[in-house]
Amino acid sequence: MKTTNAKTMHPLLRKFGPLLGCIVFYVVIMLLRKADIINGYYMQVMLFAGVNVLMTASLNLVNGFTGQFCIGHAGFMSLGAYGAAVITTMVFKSNSIPEAAQIPVFLLGLLCGGIVAAIVGALIGIPSLKLKGDYLAIVTLAFGEIVRALLRLIQPIGGARGMIGIPNYANFFWIMLFVVLTLWLLRNLIYSSYGRAFIAIRDNEIAADAMGINTTKYKIMSFCIAAFIAGVAGGLYAHVLSFIQPDSFGFVKSADYLVYLYAGGSGSLTGSVVGAVLLTILPEVLRFLATWRLVLYAIILIAVMLYRSEGLIGGKEVPFLRIKRSSLYEQPLFGRKKNGLSEE
C-alpha cells in the first residue's frame, strides 16, 4: 500500500489504485511462488498472516472503534472453524464431490461458519451488554472458554482430539480476497453513519445515548459483524491447516489477537494490518533462537507497549483506508490524558 498524499492523486487512480495495487501484489507473489523464491513455508506464514489480519481487524471493530472489551475473540473463530469444517468435510464429503463443486461448497462452509458465529455473538451480546468495561471483558473470556469446553465434549466432531482431513481449499487467492473484501467493508462501515455511532459510543457512551443513539443496538451490531468476520476467518484457518482442535482456540489465541491489535494501534485498520502481519512474521524470524525465541518476543512486546503505547501505527490510516472525512482523525485516539481509574 502506498503512502502518497491522497489529495494530489488523480481521482481515477484514487478510486482504482488500491484494487490495482492488490492485483499487482497478488501477481508478484504468485510469480515469486512459481520461481520458488517463496517456498511452501513462507507461503504458509503468509496465509496465517492473512487470517490474523482478518481476526485483528474484526476485533478492532469491537475494541478499537466501539470501545467494548472483547477478550474471547478466539471463541468466535472456533465456532466459524468448526461450522465451516463440518459443512465441507461432513455434510458434503470433500473427497467425493466433483472438482467444480468444491469452491461453492467451500464458500457455503465459510458463510455457515460466519453465520453461526454471528448468531452466537448476538446471543452472548444481548444479555451481557448491561455489563460494562471489565465485567464485559470477563464474560467474553468466559464465553471463549465455555465454547472450548463444549467443543471438547461433542464426540461426532472429534471431541478433544479435534477434526482431521479438512480439505485445504484456502489458498492465497481466497485469503487475499477475503482480507481485501473485509478491509474494504470495514472502512466503508466505519465511515458510514453506523461507524460514527460506534465511535460516539467509544468516546462517550452516556453522551452518545443522550444524543439519541440506540447504544445497545449498535453495540450488538458491532459484536455481530465482528463475530461474523471472525467466523469466516476461522473457516479459512481450518482450510489452511486442515486440522483443528478445541484447545488451539483457547485464551492464548485470544490474547494473541489482542496483542496484534494493541501493538499495531487500536482504532486504525492500518494498525491492525501492520500489527497482525509483523507479529505473525516476528516469531518465525526469531526461530533461530530456539527456546529464547518467546523470551525475546515478550521483551519486544513489552518494549513496544512501554515506549509506543499508542501502537506502532497509533491511530493513523494510510490514504486508501481513509475516507476524506478527516475530521474524525483530528483527535488522536490516545492523545487525551486519562486516569486509569476514573475512566469508567
Added chain:
Amino acid sequence: MSFCPPAHLFIFTGMEAIALATILQYLVYGLQLGSVYALLALGYTMVYGIVGMINTAHGDFLMIGALGTYFIAKLFDSMSIDGTYPMLAVGCIILIATVMTGGIAVGVEAIAYRPLRNKPRMIALITAVGVSMFLTNFPRALPFIGPNPRPFPTLFTPKTFNVLGASITSTQIIMIVLAAVTMLALDRLVAKTKIGAQMRAVSMDKDAASLMGINIDKVISITFFIGGALAAVSGICYASVYPQVEVYMGSWLGNMSFVSAVLGGIGDIRGAMLGGFILGIAQIFATAINSTFGYAVGFIILIVILLVKPAGIMGKVTIEKV
C-alpha cells in the same frame, strides 16, 4: 501453553455411589483447591482494587514461588533427614521464597506497569500479557530449569485424620486455615491500619491521595509485594498437595483465580475468598460427573452470577457520574 487442569488434579471420574462420606471427601478436595484459588485471588483482587488493572501475570508469580521453593529446598538439602526437613529449615525456605516472589512482583510493577499508569487500561493488560509470556518462557529457556515437570519436595509430612468416613490430611487443614486467616488479616489490614487507609485512598482517587501526601508508588509497591507473596504461598500450598512443579502451572491457576476474584466481586477481599471456595467446590463436584465439564463449570457459574449481580457476589455497582 495449556490452560487445562492437569489430569492428576482430579482423581474421580465417573459417578460413584453417592454417600455422605463421598460427598464429604469431595468437599475436602473442593476446599483444598478453593484455598489455592482464594490465596491467589486475594492478590489479584488487591492489585485490581488499587491499580485498576487486570494483572494476567499474577498466576506466574505462583509458578515462580513454587519453582523458587523447589530450588531453595535443593540448597537446604544438607539439612534434610530422609527427605524431610526440620521445622526451622521449612520456615526459612518458605520465607525466602515468599520474599523473593514478592520482590519480583515489585520489580515487575516498577519496570513494566508504572510507566503505563495513566494510559488506558487495555494497554496495561497487553503489557501484562507480555510480562506473563516473559515470566513463563524465561525460566523455560534457562538450561537448569527447562520445561520438564519436577517432583516437589515434601515440606510437611502429612498426618491423615478420619472424619465421618472422609479422610483429611494435616496439610489440607493448614491450607484451608491459612487461606481463611490470611483473608481476615488482609481485611483488617485494609480496614484498620495506616497503610490500609492509604491503600483505600489510592484506590479511590490517585491524584487526590497524592495531594494529601500519600506516596502512591510506595503504596502500590506494597500492594504488589503482598500480592506476590500470597501467590508464592498459594504456589507452595498447591505444590504440597499436587507435588509437581513446572513452568506452565501458573497459567490455568491464574485464570481460575481471576474467575474467583470476579465471582466474588473484584476489588473486594472477602469476595475473593468466597469466590475461590465456591469455584473450588463446584469444580470438584462437576469433575466427578465429567472432567471437561469440571473446567467449564466455573465459567458457567461466573456468567450466571454476573447476569444476576453484574458486580459479583460482594461487589457494589458504582453509578457513573457525568
